[in-house]
Amino acid sequence: DTGVSQDPRHKITKRGQNVTFRCDPISEHNRLYWYRQTLGQGPEFLTYFQNEAQLEKSRLLSDRFSAERPKGSFSTLEIQRTEQGDSAMYLCASSRGTGNTEAFFGQGTRLTVV
Amino acid sequence: AQTVTQSQPEMSVQEAETVTLSCTYDTSENNYYLFWYKQPPSRQMILVIRQEAYKQQNATENRFSVNFQKAAKSFSLKISDSQLGDTAMYFCAFMDNNAGNMLTFGGGTRLMVKP
Numbered sequence: 001d002t003g004v005s006q007d008p009r010h011k012i013t014k015r016g017q018n019v020t021f022r023c024d025p026i027s028e029h030n031r032l033y034w035y036r037q038t039l040g041q042g043p044e045f046l047t048y049f050q051n052e053a054q055l056e057k058s059r060l061l062s063d064r065f066s067a068e069r070p071k072g073s074f075s076t077l078e079i080q081r082t083e084q085g086d087s088a089m090y091l092c093a094s095s096r097g098t099g100n101t102e103a104f105f106g107q108g109t110r111l112t113v114v
Numbered sequence: 115a116q117t118v119t120q121s122q123p124e125m126s127v128q129e130a131e132t133v134t135l136s137c138t139y140d141t142s143e144n145n146y147y148l149f150w151y152k153q154p155p156s157r158q159m160i161l162v163i164r165q166e167a168y169k170q171q172n173a174t175e176n177r178f179s180v181n182f183q184k185a186a187k188s189f190s191l192k193i194s195d196s197q198l199g200d201t202a203m204y205f206c207a208f209m210d211n212n213a214g215n216m217l218t219f220g221g222g223t224r225l226m227v228k229p
Binding site: 003004031033035040041042043044045048050055056091093095097101102103105106107108 | 118120147149151156157158159160161164205207209211213214215216217218219220221222
């Protein structure tokens, strides 16, 4: 494993459906981040984990969003009752944590809500 | 809260020439890092260069260098000898070292290198 992987790469869903994305970080990285990127914009922070603990959540993360990182390995991001405004690229990144600042990004999951 | 502003939505440069991308930021913190990330079309974001705020010396990585002006809260990226593979979106990003290493990104600059 040489990088962060995300699955699926693309997801088209109907408004009101639930979707779940997966992120597999670099194996020795204990921090994992989720960002959302809309077309033509920079990524916006959603949430992050240190090991299995979710330590910070952005106000962008409404009650319809939930993220988990069981056992401090892979993470899932679920969006319930999707809305058209949820259409975006969802990026996952991981890093070693304190003292090492470089974040490695996955290729993202592009969500389209129709 | 921190903000990062990139005032150039798009730029172009001829191959082999030099281009400078601008970035300004706003923060009340003293212990932070600044980054430039590159996002090629349909590919993942990768780190180009990093600057620690406590270091006065500007960071350099091969053809990439920064001009870090802490008092002015300015952090520009210079790309020398531009190559076609430099074509990408470039994002300036801020990280508060005391706040979980989350990144605050600017809106990006789309750079086109022309042959």
